[in-house]
Amino acid sequence: xxxxxxxxxxxxxxxxxxxxxxxxxxxxxxxxxxxxxxxxxxxxxxxxxxxxxxxxxxxxxxxxxxxxxxxxxxxxxxxxxxxxxxxxxxxxxxxxxxxxxxxxxxxxxxxxx
Amino acid sequence: xxxxxxxxxxxxxxxxxxxxxxxxxxxxxxxxxxxxxxxxxxxxxxxxxxxxxxxxxxxxxxxxxxxxxxxxxxxxxxxxxxxxxxxxxxxxxxxxxxxxxxxxxxxxxxxxxx
Numbered sequence: 001x002x003x004x005x006x007x008x009x010x011x012x013x014x015x016x017x018x019x020x021x022x023x024x025x026x027x028x029x030x031x032x033x034x035x036x037x038x039x040x041x042x043x044x045x046x047x048x049x050x051x052x053x054x055x056x057x058x059x060x061x062x063x064x065x066x067x068x069x070x071x072x073x074x075x076x077x078x079x080x081x082x083x084x085x086x087x088x089x090x091x092x093x094x095x096x097x098x099x100x101x102x103x104x105x106x107x108x109x110x111x112x113x
Numbered sequence: 114x115x116x117x118x119x120x121x122x123x124x125x126x127x128x129x130x131x132x133x134x135x136x137x138x139x140x141x142x143x144x145x146x147x148x149x150x151x152x153x154x155x156x157x158x159x160x161x162x163x164x165x166x167x168x169x170x171x172x173x174x175x176x177x178x179x180x181x182x183x184x185x186x187x188x189x190x191x192x193x194x195x196x197x198x199x200x201x202x203x204x205x206x207x208x209x210x211x212x213x214x215x216x217x218x219x220x221x222x223x224x225x226x227x
Contacts, residue, residue, distance in 0.1 A: 009153065034215070043203060044156075044218040090155050099144060099163070099207065099214045100171065103155030 002027045004093050006104035013081055014112050021076040021107045023091030030096040033074040035065055038088045038106075047089070050074060061085070086111045116140050117219035119204050125225045132191040134222050136204030144207035145187040146216065147171075147179065149200040156203060162187055194226045 007022040025031060032051050036044040048059025055067040065076045074091060091104040118137045126132050136145060144163055148156040148171075158171030160179040168179050176198060180188045191198055204219040 004155075006155075032214075036218075043220045046215065046217070049215065092155075094214055099161070100158055101146075101156075101214075101216055103157070105153050105155045 002031070002093055002095060002102045004091055004102050004104040006089075006091055006107050008107050009105065010108045010110070012110045012112060015083055016080050018077065018079050019081050019085075019109060021089050021091075021109070023074045023076065023104055025072050025074065025091075025093045025102075027072075027093060027095065032094045032096060033065075033067060034092045034094070034101070035059065035063070035074075035076050036090045036092060037061075038090065040087070044090065047076070081109070081111050083111050083113065085109060117204055117206060117217065119202075119219045119222050121222060122220065123223045125227065126194050127227050128195055129193050132194050132224065132226075134189045134202055134224070136187040136189070136219060138185055138206055140206075140208075141184050142206040142209055143184075144214070145181070146205040146207075147177075147187065147189045148203045148205065149173065149198075150203060150221070151200050159189065159202075191224075194224075196226050198224065199226045200224060 003026045005024045013019045034049045035047040037047050038044050048057050050057045050067045058064045063078050088106045088108050090106050092101045116139050120135045146161040147159040150156045157173045162168045162181045178190045202222045205216040207214050
């Protein structure tokens, strides 16, 4: 069965500092990978996605992620965070021939001034 | 929110009562999904639909049923609500024509079962 693990449940970070959110997946088949963001009391919004091709994926709001097949990872990074990046972030995986997303448990990012 | 509405947005109910949540979309998307969100678990798929009257179970389907009698509406029913079903419920769609099944989410329904 496919699984997605987000290694940190909470990440406190100071404003303008870099942040990295870690995500590992397990799958014996090709997968598509996604990062979603959920701002307080809102739904999920897609940040970025990896389907194929370049392993470095750029998304909205200055976020980027790198797909590493050998390490089965898809870590999310931002070089300089803002207060407005305070949110919960979810990594998700989808089998290439499937239609069921598997989510990680989420990482809460708290940006401090 | 990709043209997805959910109703109600908030509901408080008592154990043992039936509850129906509605997901409505206006763009004739074929695929629709219901998830529940709980702390530490991310989102987990309850049921999904791939067309009118075509539905299938997800990983946490026990205690839930769904119906899709028309393309635009996907209903989630808790036949007899339990406190363990207190959660935030999200509906999602996959836009028609997408080859990689990207999903877009509605605003959510917060359900409290007392």
